[in-house]
Amino acid sequence: MTNILEAKDLTVTFGGLNACDHVxxxxxxxxxxxxxxxxxxxxxxxxxxxxxYVPTSAGNAIFDGSDIGELKPHERxxxxxxxxxxxLELFEDLSVRDNLLVAAYPTKWYTFxxxxxxxxxxxxxxxxxxxxxxxxxxxxxxxxxxxxDLSHGRRKLVGVARALAAKPKLxxxxxxxxxxxxxxxxxxxxxxxxFLNHDMSVFLIxxxxxxxxxxxxxxxxxxFGKIIAAGTPAEIRESSAVKAAYLGEQAGEIQxxxxxxxxxxxxxxxxxx
Amino acid sequence: xxALLIALIAGIGAGGLYAMLGSGIVIAFRGSGVINFGHGAxxxxxxxxFDELRETGSLYLxxxxxxxxxxFLKTLKLNNIPVRIxxxxxxxxxxxxxxxxxxxxxxxxxxxxxxxxxFLVFRPLRNSPILGKVIGSIGVFLYLSSMIVVNFxxxxxxxxxxxxxxxxxxxxxxxLGLGGTIPRSNFYLFGAAILMAxxxxxxxxFTKFGIATRAAEENEKGAALLGYSPQFLAGANWVxxxxxxxxxxxxxxxxxxxxxxxxxxxxxxxxALFGNLTSIPGATLGGLxxxxxxxxxxxxxxxxxxxxxxPGEGVRNFMPLLLxxxxxxxxxxxxxxxxxxSIGRQPRAPSTNNVTIGVIxxxxxxxxxxxxxxxxxxxxxxxxxxxxxxxxSLTVLVGFLGQISLVQWSISGLAAYTMIRLMADGTKIRDxxxxxxxxxxxxxxxxxxxxxxxxxxxxxxxxxxxxxIRGVQLAVVTIAAxxxxxxLLLRNPPLMGDGSVSVNPTPKPSWFGQYVGGFxxxxxxxxxxxxxxxxxxxxxxxxxxxxxxxxxxxxxxxLAIRANERAASAAGINVANMKLLGFGISSGIxxxxxxxxxxxxxxxxxxxxxVFGGLALLAFVYLGGxxxxxxxxxxxxxxxxxxxPEFLGVHFESIDKGLINAVGAIGLIVNAKVxxxxxxxxxxxxxxxxxxxxxxxxxxxxxxxxxxxxxVV
Numbered sequence: 009m010t011n012i013l014e015a016k017d018l019t020v021t022f023g024g025l026n027a028c029d030h031v032x033x034x035x036x037x038x039x040x041x042x043x044x045x046x047x048x049x050x051x052x053x054x055x056x057x058x059x060x061y062v063p064t065s066a067g068n069a070i071f072d073g074s075d076i077g078e079l080k081p082h083e084r085x086x087x088x089x090x091x092x093x094x095x096l097e098l099f100e101d102l103s104v105r106d107n108l109l110v111a112a113y114p115t116k117w118y119t120f121x122x123x124x125x126x127x128x129x130x131x132x133x134x135x136x137x138x139x140x141x142x143x144x145x146x147x148x149x150x151x152x153x154x155x156x157d158l159s160h161g162r163r164k165l166v167g168v169a170r171a172l173a174a175k176p177k178l179x180x181x182x183x184x185x186x187x188x189x190x191x192x193x194x195x196x197x198x199x200x201x202x203f204l205n206h207d208m209s210v211f212l213i214x215x216x217x218x219x220x221x222x223x224x225x226x227x228x229x230x231x232f233g234k235i236i237a238a239g240t241p242a243e244i245r246e247s248s249a250v251k252a253a254y255l256g257e258q259a260g261e262i263q264x265x266x267x268x269x270x271x272x273x274x275x276x277x278x279x280x281x
Numbered sequence: 282x283x284a285l286l287i288a289l290i291a292g293i294g295a296g297g298l299y300a301m302l303g304s305g306i307v308i309a310f311r312g313s314g315v316i317n318f319g320h321g322a323x324x325x326x327x328x329x330x331f332d333e334l335r336e337t338g339s340l341y342l343x344x345x346x347x348x349x350x351x352x353f354l355k356t357l358k359l360n361n362i363p364v365r366i367x368x369x370x371x372x373x374x375x376x377x378x379x380x381x382x383x384x385x386x387x388x389x390x391x392x393x394x395x396x397x398x399x400f401l402v403f404r405p406l407r408n409s410p411i412l413g414k415v416i417g418s419i420g421v422f423l424y425l426s427s428m429i430v431v432n433f434x435x436x437x438x439x440x441x442x443x444x445x446x447x448x449x450x451x452x453x454x455x456x457l458g459l460g461g462t463i464p465r466s467n468f469y470l471f472g473a474a475i476l477m478a479x480x481x482x483x484x485x486x487f488t489k490f491g492i493a494t495r496a497a498e499e500n501e502k503g504a505a506l507l508g509y510s511p512q513f514l515a516g517a518n519w520v521x522x523x524x525x526x527x528x529x530x531x532x533x534x535x536x537x538x539x540x541x542x543x544x545x546x547x548x549x550x551x552x553a554l555f556g557n558l559t560s561i562p563g564a565t566l567g568g569l570x571x572x573x574x575x576x577x578x579x580x581x582x583x584x585x586x587x588x589x590x591x592p593g594e595g596v597r598n599f600m601p602l603l604l605x606x607x608x609x610x611x612x613x614x615x616x617x618x619x620x621x622x623s624i625g626r627q628p629r630a631p632s633t634n635n636v637t638i639g640v641i642x643x644x645x646x647x648x649x650x651x652x653x654x655x656x657x658x659x660x661x662x663x664x665x666x667x668x669x670x671x672x673x674s675l676t677v678l679v680g681f682l683g684q685i686s687l688v689q690w691s692i693s694g695l696a697a698y699t700m701i702r703l704m705a706d707g708t709k710i711r712d713x714x715x716x717x718x719x720x721x722x723x724x725x726x727x728x729x730x731x732x733x734x735x736x737x738x739x740x741x742x743x744x745x746x747x748x749x750i751r752g753v754q755l756a757v758v759t760i761a762a763x764x765x766x767x768x769l770l771l772r773n774p775p776l777m778g779d780g781s782v783s784v785n786p787t788p789k790p791s792w793f794g795q796y797v798g799g800f801x802x803x804x805x806x807x808x809x810x811x812x813x814x815x816x817x818x819x820x821x822x823x824x825x826x827x828x829x830x831x832x833x834x835x836x837x838x839x840l841a842i843r844a845n846e847r848a849a850s851a852a853g854i855n856v857a858n859m860k861l862l863g864f865g866i867s868s869g870i871x872x873x874x875x876x877x878x879x880x881x882x883x884x885x886x887x888x889x890x891x892v893f894g895g896l897a898l899l900a901f902v903y904l905g906g907x908x909x910x911x912x913x914x915x916x917x918x919x920x921x922x923x924x925x926p927e928f929l930g931v932h933f934e935s936i937d938k939g940l941i942n943a944v945g946a947i948g949l950i951v952n953a954k955v956x957x958x959x960x961x962x963x964x965x966x967x968x969x970x971x972x973x974x975x976x977x978x979x980x981x982x983x984x985x986x987x988x989x990x991x992x993v994v
Contacts, residue, residue: 059851085853097848099841101630110837111852120862123833124826174853 010073012037012178012209013058013089018067020050020057020233027053029233030067035178040201040210042224044217044244046253050233051213052094055180059091060084072177086114088177092167092184098155104166105151108138108173141172144202146195161192168196178209185216197223221245229253287461288580289573294467294536296572297474298545301529303552303564304478305522310558311485311498312518315403315414316753318760318896319421321546323398323523324530326425327391328539329433331531332440334383338369341432343394343425345940364432380443384531391527394425395520403519404512405954410627411752413953415685416903419896420953424946426543426893430939435540442535445469466535471569473532477525478565484521485561494518498559544892547764548572550757551601554608567604575600590776595769602761609750609758628958630680630840630908636828643914644821650924651813659808661927663799663881666816669917671874672902673827673910678867679899680908681836683843684747684860688759690898691766692736692743692868693875694890698770698777700732700876701885704788705778711786711883718778718786725790733872739766740868741861748857751846763892771887784884799881807881816877823870824910830866831909839863897921897942900949906960915962920945 013035020028027050035041045051056062058069060081069076071089079087090111099107112134122128142148145165155163168184185193193216200223203210214220220227221241229237229244231253237244244250302320309317326343334340346362368386369378398421406417429435441449446469452462485491494514497504501511530542537545548571555567575597582593633639647666650658674689705720723731746758772782780786790798792815801809830836838859841849846856879885901920906912918924921941956964 061847080855081850082853082855085851090853091851093848093851097845097851099837099844099848101627101840101844102837106837107841109834110841110849110854113834114853115834115838119833120830120835120866123830123835126829126833128833170852 010037011035011070012072013211014070015054015058016068016070018054018057018069019065020053020062021065026233028057031230031233031235033228033235035209035211036226038204038209039225040204040212040223042212042214042220042227043230044214044220044227045230049230051230052182053233054230055091055182055213059089059180085174088175089180090171090174090176090178091180092171092182094182094186096155096160096163096167098163098166098170100155103152103154104147104158105138105142107155107166108141108170111170111174112138137175138173141169144172144199145169146192159189159192161188164188165192165196172203176208178211179203180211182213183215184212185214185219193219283459284461285577285580287456287459287463289577290456291463291467292573292576293471293569294464294572295548295575296569297467297470298529298533298536298568299548299552299571300474300565300568301477301525301532302545302549303556303568304481304561305525305529306546306549306553307556307558307561307564308481308518308525309522310553311494312522313399313403313407313515315418316550316553316558316757317398317421317522318415318418318546318550318756319398319425320522320526320549322422322425322429322543323391323394323526324533324545325539325542326394326429326530327387327527328530328534328542329429329438330390331383331387332438332534332539333433334368334386335377335440336372338367338372338378340366340368340386340390342366343390343397343428345428345431345943387531388524388527391523391530392520395523396516398523399516399519402950404515406950407512407515409953409957412627412679412683412685412958415753415756416900416953416958417950419900420946420950422543422546423893423896423900423949424943427939427943427946429540429543431943435939437538437540438534440534442466446532446535448535470532473528474565474569477528478561481521481525482561490514490517544764547761547892548601551604551608551761554605554757557612571600571604574604590773591769592773595765595773598768599765602758602765605758605761606746609746609754626957627683627843628680628908628956629963630831631963632832632836633828633909633911636825636910639911640821640824643824644817647817651810651817659810659813660799660806661922661924663807663813663816665917665923666813666820667874667877667881668898668901668920668923669913670816670820670823670877671871671898672905672913672916673823674867674870674874675899675902676827676907676910676913677830677839677870678863680912681831681839681843682860682863684863685752685756686743686747686759686864686867687756687895687899688743688762688766689740689867689871690895691763691890692740692871693878694771694887695739695766695875696732696736696872697875697879697885698781698785698887699735700728700879701780701785701787702778703728703731704790706788710788718780718788720778725792729790729876732876733869736872736875737865737868740864740871744861744864747860747864760892763895767887767891771890780884781887784886786884787879787882790880797880800883812880819873819877823873824914827870828910835859835862897945900945903958904945904948904952904960906956906962907958908960909962911962911966912960915960
């Protein structure tokens with residue numbers, strides 16, 4: 009089986025602190041892989057590093073068979089490695105549908121001329137894909153709304169739909185369920201596995217253990233920048249290391265307290281940045 | 282070598298002014314987070330007030346009487362808003378008012394200007410997006426520059442200065458044994474700048490006010506929780522900044538014309554950036570350094586080996602741009618973005634759907650004006666249309682892409698001068714021409730497109746810094762580029778021909794055998810109808826093209842970048858390429874406007890392309906609405922020399938051009954607050970839309986009554 013994404017020994021350093029510490033991680037093609045970990049464990053930093061938003065200090069990221077370490081963020085996105093953001097990062101001046109169209113249509117150097125003379129034709133395949141992305145995220149009725157007119161949760165779904173419209177080979181979802189209400193969560197959770205039927209692999213970060221355990225084929229657990237466990241949902245559920253780090257069981261209480269202290273420090277440092 | 286050293290040392294004079302202005306810009310930035318482009322204009326207005334007070338004993342308050350003195354209004358005696366206050370009586374050449382008192386009164390007035398700026402401009406705009414704040418400070422610049430024209434006539438003054446700052450004083454000879462002479466006042470200016478820096482630095486360092494300001498600078502909310510009102514601190518800092526500007530203006534009055542002092546803000550901005558926008562000593566050093574390298578640079582150009590193609594004044598005015606670019610390149614993203622409580626949202630940029638109908642309507646109106654009132658309106662119509670074409674370039678770059686470039690009008694100038702150079706063939710074009718312009722003798726159409734290519738390349742070069750910096754920093758770079766282009770590229774006989782330093786005569790343009798210049802030899806006026814037709818077609822086609830651009834894929838990408846560069850790159854958009862594309866398209870359109878202006882007039886002057894002209898155009902397109910082509914059309918009609926003021930001018934017999942800009946500047950600031958830059962055009966559309974919706978869907982509780990009324994009717 010081939011891997012769509014491989015992180016080898018990936019390390020990200022913020023001022024002496026390893027936010028990602030020699031992370032080895034694989035996403036097999038066509039699979040649904042999750043990454044969990046407590047606040048400040050380095051999950052978002054990992055996605056930022058993979059997509060080119062923070063520089064790595066060591067290690068490689070291999071996407072679709074080639075090393076993407078030198079590529080700029082937009083080049084990674086164009087090659088099919090598409091991410092969503094934890095915070096709302098929408099194009100607020102564009103309608104929901106336009107938000108998706110931006111990501112869906114490629115442009116050439118002469119596109120502006122075609123645009124000026126209104127010669128650009130619609131591509132039915134792309135338009136269908138956009139329709140599908142809107143529908144699967146339950147946004148068909150909001151197609152022409154402005155993002156600011158939607159609820160917070162639906163705006164997050166627009167972000168996911170925008171990533172879907174870009175026709176990714178691998179979609180990296182950064183806490184898509186955070187801030188969603190129950191019905192929105194159900195829309196998302198109910199459709200996540202469907203993504204796999206559209207020629208893509210999925211990499212999911214979330215806090216919602218229930219969601220991650222129910223949809224993923226394979227799960228990595230990150231704490232203090234290190235992978236501390238990996239396995240199928242059943243294995244993760246039983247792992248004592250995960251319980252200690254993530255759930256704060258009695259066995260790991262002292263560790264957890266220590267961890268809390270360090271995390272506070274780490275967050276303080278991040279906030280300073 | 283000695284000459285160079287002397288020139289470097291003498292540069293501390295101008296450097297002193299840059300240092301003082303730079304310090305003032307830093308004070309205002311620390312207090313409010315605004316980079317004030319109007320800071321030099323405060324200095325200029327105070328300098329004029331000082332001169333006026335000394336020469337005539339009258340103080341002119343910084344506003345005008347808006348009630349016109351004519352007809353029944355005159356009999357009602359409504360025009361009693363005080364503008365002129367006669368303070369000193371019997372002022373004569375040998376009986377000048379007390380110097381200290383005069384300075385004090387003028388500084389009180391500049392403090393008052395600071396209060397006005399705070400309460401009327403920057404406090405209302407405190408939650409506006411960066412564009413709104415930049416526009417606010419441009420509004421200050423335009424307003425005060427216009428008030429200088431309205432209240433003081435903008436004429437040259439012969440003020441010699443006073444005591445140490447007197448330009449007739451015996452110069453220092455053989456300074457440090459280097460030979461050469463240095464004006465005595467340069468040393469006084471240097472000393473004044475240092476003294477001012479020490480006082481302000483001490484104020485920030487040791488007083489409670491200074492500590493509170495620094496606290497608010499770090500974190501407005503935190504300072505507010507500690508009981509310091511950020512708005513009070515901002516106001517106090519505005520007053521302080523304005524007083525320093527006033528001092529700078531009064532001290533520097535003997536060196537230059539007060540009208541020019543407003544433009545020295547560019548050097549002040551360079552100095553402030555050198556001080557990282559936060560350090561008074563840094564800004565002072567930066568200003569002195571800038572003055573010295575500018576003086577030294579000019580000295581270098583007097584050498585035989587210096588290439589003639591780089592004129593001295595050009596080098597002098599290029600130095601601020603060079604300093605700013607170097608500082609921004611070295612500091613890059615590390616320049617402070619001052620903490621403030623919130624950043625407002627960008628103006629909406631809806632796509633225009635029924636663009637063809639709208640444009641046909643506009644064309645119809647334009648055609649009517651050109652046919653029915655041939656002799657009277659043709660010239661005004663073409664001025665309006667050229668302004669509209671130019672404003673499209675700002676719609677694309679500022680409105681769609683969100684890049685605040687103040688240099689596009691200079692790009693127009695560059696295109697116009699290049700076109701003239703390419704077309705000229707060394708023959709005398711009109712009897713009235715002063716200069717014979719030599720050039721390459723290209724045919725009209727080829728020269729037109731050649732000029733556009735040159736302008737686009739220049740626009741792309743200016744766009745390069747935009748890849749690293751954004752927002753107000755780009756505005757600073759581009760305003761420095763304006764004076765650099767004007768003095769280095771336009772006023773440059775080896776490059777642009779002999780006409781470029783006086784009136785640059787335009788060769789007669791002919792497209793496909795038709796003369797399309799604006800100058801009509803039969804009437805000796807700028808009212809040739811074929812030119813109007815040519816312009817109407819160009820403006821209409823470009824308007825449709827810009828509206829189409831917004832509807833298409835590129836327009837969406839521009840707006841995506843304007844909203845969120847991070848998310849745009851995640852959506853696979855090459856932000857750098859798109860920004861360059863925006864600069865390219867905008868510069869191309871600006872170039873067309875510049876060439877058309879050259880067609881209209883028998884000759885061009887480079888002063889048409891100086892800072893004020895470009896800012897006024899930006900002001901009026903912002904007033905009309907920066908995000909749609911309708912905004913450009915409205916803006917073109919509103920601006921000085923455009924249709925609306927000229928119509929009004931006919932009705933009110935005469936309207937001061939300065940007043941139009943002043944009113945425009947007020948409208949600009951109000952517009953930044955009220956419509957967030959969406960402008961009159963969009964406000965208008967919204968009104969129509971809301972009214973229509975209200976008419977179509979009457980609320981349920983009134984439905985019955987309206988039916989009843991219909992029955993009655």
